[in-house]
Amino acid sequence: MYSEKVMDHFSNPRNVGEIENASGVGTVGNAKCGDIMRIFLDIDDNQIIKDVKFKTFGCGAAVATSSMATELVKGKSVYDALKVTNKAVMDALDGLPPVKVHCSLLAEEAIHAALWDYAEKNGIKIEGLEKPKNDISEEEEEEEEDY
Amino acid sequence: MSDKFIYLDNAATTKTSPEVFEAMKPYFSELYGNPSSIYAFGGKAKAVVEEAREIIADSIGAKTNEIYFTGGGSESDNWAIIGAAEAYKSKGRHIITSKIEHHGVLHTCKYLEKNGYEVTYLNVDEKGFVDIEELKRAIRPETILITIMYANNEIGTIEPVAEIGRIAKEHGILFHTDAVQAYGHIPINVDNENIDMLSASAHKLNGPKGIGFLYIRKGVKIGSYIHGGGQERSRRAGTHNVPGIVGFGKAAELALSNMEDRIKKQTELRDYFIKRVTEEIKYVRINGDLTKRLPNNINVCFRFIEGESMLILLDMNGICASSGSACTSGSLDPSHVLLALGLPHEIAHGSLRITLSQETVKEDLDYVVDKLKEIVDRLRSMSPLYEDFVQKEER
The missing domain is CATH 3.90.1150.10 (Aspartate Aminotransferase, domain 1)
Incomplete structure (x- = not known):
């Protein structure tokens, strides 16, 4: 059900771990729904993401999207990182099954949450960054069950 | 990837055992006759269907005319519940089940709720046992059916079926049990346990997929669910799945032995x-x-x-x-x-x-x-x- 790239990023996830005294940390998701992502960013004075790590509780797609999202923002400026969308994460993974699309949204949101934390800690405003929702699943509509 | 293969999902399905497969083989391309046909060639198929029925009836302490072959566990659950709901609606429209049933039962109950029936979903304790006192309190004059699984498919808890059967009998309420995970794995006796209807499926006990049965106690008046033929005492239409039935019989025989x-x-x-x-x-x-x-x-x-x-x-x-x-x-x-x-x-x-x-x-x-x-x-x-x-x- 998963692409080879998803399986690769799930079985050999990139950037797993923590960063001590990170410039920004964002945690999104909800244990109730089975996905929690935490992203750590190390951002230098030029607002370049020098390093990024993640920890994720969740399914194969949740781990793979976290891994890919960290790869996509690593080395980028905070502004370029902001442009990494869930679609970019999905495309880089050669797609996700429809029921797993929310994992890519969660990955995007986790990056935004970490950037928000960085901005707040440093008293700066990142143009285009909105206060992240900590739980994207609240937005999802429950599927109607047919009997 | 590993070169190991360890299959530990036998509650999902099991391997059709080689003996079962061997027993089924003649009924595809050699003895392919329709058991309902008049000629001797069909009669051979009818004979093996009845042999399988006997093995299965014996395995749960039932009579052969109380075993009805179906397309599997889900069909048996649907038939038992919807059949009882329709047949006994003049008495009432209330059904009691539990929160941990298989979806074959739960979704059928939800369907009935949309069609004018009331359903009580009993709680279970932290081990998964139905609360007998809550069951007694849930019974009303208009309760027509109690449907509680024999053993749970996820956590394996074996429900107090005999006790539930006794309570159902005392109150004159039909008792159906989904025994898909239990049949062939632990002993079952429909008389000792006062079971009126019981669902089972062959592929959970090293039999083939696509064949199940519903036990219906003599005197239980549920109508047919699949219409269109005189098979199964006119209660379940459709040409008999002869290889499947033979395989089920063999699987039951092996499981019991x-x-x-x-x-x-x-x-x-x-x-x-x-x-x-x-x-x-x-x-x-x-x-x-x-x-x-x-x-x-x-x-x-x-x-x-x-x-x-x-x-x-x-x-x-x-x-x-x-x-x-x-x-x-x-x-x-x-x-x-x-x-x-x-x-x-x-x-x-x-x-x-x-x-x-x-x-x-x-x-x-x-x-x-x-x-x-x-x-x-x-x-x-x-x-x-x-x-x-x-x-x-x-x-």
């Missing part, structure tokens, strides 16, 4: 696995009861990790198992059974179900526990829930 030994062997293996996991892996919870439990069922939650991730890593090591996590159920919620036990969502997401076959050996389980230890460690090392937990513990 070695049941005692199998129960003993599987119970030992089950308890050995549970012991190793609880002793060697931290923060685990065994779901279900430890003794009133199907001999082949193990269900364990590993805290701070998610089930699908675990299943993929097990698969990479050649191990087939299942989970009640949301990701494996295709919805946002984990298994309704685990939630009914009172487990919080995040723990229910980390469940693993292992169901043994008669071929499972201790070495297989040792390999699985060894791999599980690595997998659980690995997933916990990347889990923010575990990180938070450890930090709290350290404080």
Whole structure:
């Protein structure tokens, strides 16, 4: 059900771990729904993401999207990182099954949450960054069950 | 990928045993006659259908004219419940079931709720047992059916069926039980347990897929569900699935003949696995009861990790198992059974179900526990829930 790239990023996830005294940390998701992502960013004075790590509780797609999202923002400026969308994460993974699309949204949101934390800690405003929702699943509509 | 292959999802389906397959073979291209035909060629097929019916009737203490072959467990559940609802609606429109039934029962009850029936969903305790007192309180004059599973498919808990049957009988209410996971695995007797209808399926006991039966006690007046022919005493139309029925008969015969030994062997293996996991892996919870439990069922939650991730890593090591996590159920919620036990969502997401076959050996389980230890460690090392937990513990 998963692409080879998803399986690769799930079985050999990139950037797993923590960063001590990170410039920004964002945690999104909800244990109730089975996905929690935490992203750590190390951002230098030029607002370049020098390093990024993640920890994720969740399914194969949740781990793979976290891994890919960290790869996509690593080395980028905070502004370029902001442009990494869930679609970019999905495309880089050669797609996700429809029921797993929310994992890519969660990955995007986790990056935004970490950037928000960085901005707040440093008293700066990142143009285009909105206060992240900590739980994207609240937005999802429950599927109607047919009997 | 591993070159190992250890199949431990026997509650999902089982291997059709070679003896069963051999028994079925002649009824595809050689003795392919329709049992309902008048000529002798069809008569041969009819004879083997009736032989299988006899084996199955004997296996649960029923009469042959009380066994109706169906397309499987789900059809049997649907037929029993909808059939009873329609046949007894002049008496009332209330049905009692439990929160941990298979969806074959639960969704059928939901369907009836949309069609003017009332359904009471009984709670279960933390082991998965239906509360008998709550059952007694739920009974009303208009209650027409109690449908409670014989044993649960996820956690293996064996319900107090005889007690439920006795209560149903005292109140003159029909009692149906979904015995899909129990039939062929533990002894069942429809008279001793006052069961009026019972659903079973062949592929859970090394028989073929696509064949099941519904036991309907003589005198229970439910109508037909599949219309269009005189088969099965005009109650279930459709040309008999002769190879399937023959296979089911053979599977039942084999299951009954070695049941005692199998129960003993599987119970030992089950308890050995549970012991190793609880002793060697931290923060685990065994779901279900430890003794009133199907001999082949193990269900364990590993805290701070998610089930699908675990299943993929097990698969990479050649191990087939299942989970009640949301990701494996295709919805946002984990298994309704685990939630009914009172487990919080995040723990229910980390469940693993292992169901043994008669071929499972201790070495297989040792390999699985060894791999599980690595997998659980690995997933916990990347889990923010575990990180938070450890930090709290350290404080």
